[in-house]
Amino acid sequence: MANTPYPQSYYAASANPVPPRPALQGEVETDVCIIGAGYTGLSSALFLLENGFKVSIVEAAKVGFGASGRNGGQIVNSYSRDIDVIERTVGPKQAQLLGQMAFEGGRIIRERVAKYNIQCDLKDGGVFAALTSKQMGHLESQKRLWERFGHTQLELMDQKRIREVVACDSYIGGMLDMSGGHIHPLNLALGEAAAVESLGGIIYEQTPAVRIERGANPVVHTPQGKVRAKFIIVAGNAYLGNLVPELASKSMPCGTQVITTEPLDADLARTLLPQDYCVEDCNYLLDYYRLTSDKRLIFGGGVVYGARDPANIEAIIRPKMLKAFPQLQNVKIDYAWTGNFLLTLSRLPQVGRIGDNIYYSQGCSGHGVTYTHLAGKVLAEALRGQAERFDAFAGLPHYPFPGGQMLRVPFSAIGAWYYSLRDRLGF
Numbered sequence: 497m498a499n500t501p502y503p504q505s506y507y508a509a510s511a512n513p514v515p516p517r518p519a520l521q522g523e524v525e526t527d528v529c530i531i532g533a534g535y536t537g538l539s540s541a542l543f544l545l546e547n548g549f550k551v552s553i554v555e556a557a558k559v560g561f562g563a564s565g566r567n568g569g570q571i572v573n574s575y576s577r578d579i580d581v582i583e584r585t586v587g588p589k590q591a592q593l594l595g596q597m598a599f600e601g602g603r604i605i606r607e608r609v610a611k612y613n614i615q616c617d618l619k620d621g622g623v624f625a626a627l628t629s630k631q632m633g634h635l636e637s638q639k640r641l642w643e644r645f646g647h648t649q650l651e652l653m654d655q656k657r658i659r660e661v662v663a664c665d666s667y668i669g670g671m672l673d674m675s676g677g678h679i680h681p682l683n684l685a686l687g688e689a690a691a692v693e694s695l696g697g698i699i700y701e702q703t704p705a706v707r708i709e710r711g712a713n714p715v716v717h718t719p720q721g722k723v724r725a726k727f728i729i730v731a732g733n734a735y736l737g738n739l740v741p742e743l744a745s746k747s748m749p750c751g752t753q754v755i756t757t758e759p760l761d762a763d764l765a766r767t768l769l770p771q772d773y774c775v776e777d778c779n780y781l782l783d784y785y786r787l788t789s790d791k792r793l794i795f796g797g798g799v800v801y802g803a804r805d806p807a808n809i810e811a812i813i814r815p816k817m818l819k820a821f822p823q824l825q826n827v828k829i830d831y832a833w834t835g836n837f838l839l840t841l842s843r844l845p846q847v848g849r850i851g852d853n854i855y856y857s858q859g860c861s862g863h864g865v866t867y868t869h870l871a872g873k874v875l876a877e878a879l880r881g882q883a884e885r886f887d888a889f890a891g892l893p894h895y896p897f898p899g900g901q902m903l904r905v906p907f908s909a910i911g912a913w914y915y916s917l918r919d920r921l922g923f
């Protein structure tokens with residue numbers, strides 16, 4: 497059977513040691529079979545195990561192989577569309593519930609890290625950087641909005657103040673969220689996987705789900721085995737392919753690229769980001785960056801609709817990095833990789849149930865580190881019969897992409913081009 501390794505990334509190169517996790521051979525029975533060992537699958541597994549369920553995870557490659565082991569590592573609160581958009585879409589009652597949950601994912605991560613002693617370089621503090629006065633205005637209203645939901649650890653920054661936390665002259669201001677922050681994402685996933693196993697959960701690696709037999713007693717088929725379960729959770733996100741056709745039709749995998757410098761001179765690292773906060777700008781196609789524990793700069797940006805892998809990632813991302821930090825002109829890039837996230841037309845997550853016993857959560861559209869941790873809790877609550885919060889997510893509308901699966905890529909690229917033009921021209 498194929499043995500899919502991690503992509504060559506800084507994270508794979510600096511991963512904590514992992515035990516071997518064999519592929520599934522033969523037939524097993526469990527309460528819940530989870531498809532995919534990213535944050536959605538691992539977070540669901542942990543909450544279920546903590547509540548007495550038996551759990552098996554089948555993972556096509558390795559724990560954290562997907563976006564969860566490749567991302568920028570930024571703990572960003574709320575969703576990829578903010579609560580005011582949700583309020584306009586679904587009305588105040590449902591928006592109130594979703595708004596209350598918007599800051600829970602970051603808390604869950606911190607609880608997990610503390611409870612299971614996960615070594616993942618957790619640091620507090622995330623900055624949203626404004627390049628235009630329109631973006632600054634948006635941050636001001638976002639602060640008011642988030643405060644309505646009790647999220648008060650926010651500081652608006654003027655040009656002078658933001659220059660104290662990030663050595664980039666392009667920003668006219670920003671907002672600091674001290675409940676944001678950053679982590680080594682693969683080590684977070686590996687630590688969560690170890691926690692799953694410490695509670696008796698089983699993770700089969702190199703074990704793709706190739707077919708789901710639906711019905712009162714669903715079965716997940718894999719190349720050399722099957723899992724009989726009472727419930728299935730589909731957590732394959734952008735790597736799921738067409739396993740569940742009704743999910744594939746309303747979402748689109750997109751690639752985004754990340755580069756990592758060589759370790760920086762300690763003084764240079766300190767001047768770039770003196771408080772070691774992570775930063776993302778407010779553009780539609782945004783740049784995001786942070787330091788690692790060994791003082792490299794990890795810089796991400798750019799989107800490839802349809803998730804084709806670009807031939808030369810460094811050629812795409814390095815110019816963006818140098819635009820923000822010309823002082824890195826002579827710094828070498830040690831790693832460059834790509835990863836896929838799942839875009840939905842509304843940019844809101846898709847959560848729901850197929851039949852009585854197949855649950856799913858996917859499509860957080862770029863900002864998923866916190867949301868996926870919340871999703872695990874909400875899915876576990878639903879399986880325990882407390883579905884109020886699950887229903888709030890499940891009530892969000894799922895739209896098909898204009899142009900269907902054939903034309904969604906060019907149509908979305910045109911849309912993104914329009915929004916980036918607006919960012920560049922400031923309208």
Ligand SMILES: Cc1cc2nc3c(=O)[nH]c(=O)nc-3n(C[C@H](O)[C@H](O)[C@H](O)COP(=O)(O)OP(=O)(O)OC[C@H]3O[C@@H](n4cnc5c(N)ncnc54)[C@H](O)[C@@H]3O)c2cc1C
Pocket residue numbers: 531532533534535536537554555556557558559560561562563564565566567568569570571572703704705706731732733734735736737739752753754784796834835836837858860861862863864865866868
């Ligand atoms: C490069 C990049 C940078 C990002 N940066 C950030 C960031 O800084 N902050 C932020 O909030 N979000 C970020 N994101 C988004 C975030 O990483 C994702 O939203 C989140 O990790 C999704 O987690 P997941 O568990 O749903 O999916 P994934 O982590 O993609 O996991 C899905 C897993 O399912 C497995 N799988 C798929 N199909 C099958 C099958 N048939 N059988 C078995 N297993 C299967 C895959 O192998 C994979 O391991 C970024 C994403 C990328 C790609």
